[in-house]
Amino acid sequence: MAKSNPGGRTRLLGAVGLGCAVVGPLAAYSGIVSPLAGFGVMALGLLLAIVSLVTGIVALVTGGGGAAARAMLPGFSVVGAIALVLTLGGGGGHPRINDITTDVDRPPRFVHAASIPANHGRDMSYPGAAFATQQREGYGEIAPLALSEAPTEAFARVQKVARSMEGWEITREDAEAGALEGTQSSGLFRFVDDFVVEVRAGESGSLVQMRSKSRDGQGDLGVNAARISAFFTALGE
Numbered sequence: 001m002a003k004s005n006p007g008g009r010t011r012l013l014g015a016v017g018l019g020c021a022v023v024g025p026l027a028a029y030s031g032i033v034s035p036l037a038g039f040g041v042m043a044l045g046l047l048l049a050i051v052s053l054v055t056g057i058v059a060l061v062t063g064g065g066g067a068a069a070r071a072m073l074p075g076f077s078v079v080g081a082i083a084l085v086l087t088l089g090g091g092g093g094h095p096r097i098n099d100i101t102t103d104v105d106r107p108p109r110f111v112h113a114a115s116i117p118a119n120h121g122r123d124m125s126y127p128g129a130a131f132a133t134q135q136r137e138g139y140g141e142i143a144p145l146a147l148s149e150a151p152t153e154a155f156a157r158v159q160k161v162a163r164s165m166e167g168w169e170i171t172r173e174d175a176e177a178g179a180l181e182g183t184q185s186s187g188l189f190r191f192v193d194d195f196v197v198e199v200r201a202g203e204s205g206s207l208v209q210m211r212s213k214s215r216d217g218q219g220d221l222g223v224n225a226a227r228i229s230a231f232f233t234a235l236g237e
Contacts, residue, residue: 014052020045025188035191036216095138097131098214100224102144104132108211112172112181113194118215124194126211139225145208145232151178154206155199161235162197184227191216193224197231208235 020041028038101107107126114124135142147154155178162170162180172181178199185192195212210231212224 011052014049017045017048017052020048028188028190031190034216035186039217094219094222094225095134096219097127097134097138098217098220098224099127099131099211100135100139100142100213100220100228101126101211102142102209102228103211104135106209108179108196108198108209110181110194110196110211110213111174111179113183113196113213116171116183116194118192119194122215124213139222142225142228144210145235146202146205147208147235148205151199151201151206154178154208155180158197158199158208158235161231165231165234186223193220193227195224195227208232 022045024038024041024043024045026038027033027041028035033041104126110124113119114122147157149157152175155175158180159173159175162168162182165184167184168182169184170180170182172179174180180197181195183192183194191214193212193214195210198209200207200209210228212227214220214224
């Protein structure tokens with residue numbers, strides 16, 4: 001009867017998991033697969049790594065010794081690397097929503113974004129009360145930015161700052177409507193988010209309203225709220 005080799009299984013699972021964790025992001029970054037597919041491959045790698053760790057622990061408990069411990073190294077590498085990525089990405093504690101706005105009652109409206117082929121068939125309207133409640137609980141600091149300038153001057157300022165934002169691609173500038181739209185891609189998986197900025201008249205000057213929406217996934221790891229905060233910080237400088 002062939003002798004069982006739990007260390008070998010652990011090593012194989014860990015190696016395959018490590019391969020998936022590397023190939024998934026690289027394939028998405030290079031455009032070979034969609035961002036969501038690349039993320040799915042990485043998630044599969046994480047699952048295989050966890051299975052390999054469990055298998056390795058069982059092997060250690062049943063007398064696998066140093067060989068079993070060494071076989072667990074690929075699994076530990078995958079779990080550690082992905083945990084680091086999620087930590088650096090600020091993924092913890094954010095609500096599972098992917099459409100953030102400074103005005104939940106009258107959200108800025110996407111016009112050009114709806115005509116982009118990648119958005120065909122997608123509902124670009126704001127999801128409504130369910131998202132608004134979660135946004136207030138998770139991102140209570142997100143609010144419109146008041147500027148002292150009249151709307152026309154404020155929009156010119158918005159245009160200038162938007163053009164200077166790293167990674168932003170401006171797709172629509174409508175001075176008459178006081179609206180600007182654009183997209184930004186994430187660095188690793190190339191997830192694309194759409195955003196729209198509207199300058200509205202305020203009580204004394206202008207109010208800048210902004211909305212940022214992810215094309216994929218249910219949550220956004222806080223990216224859309226961070227984008228709004230970063231733009232408002234730059235706009236207020």
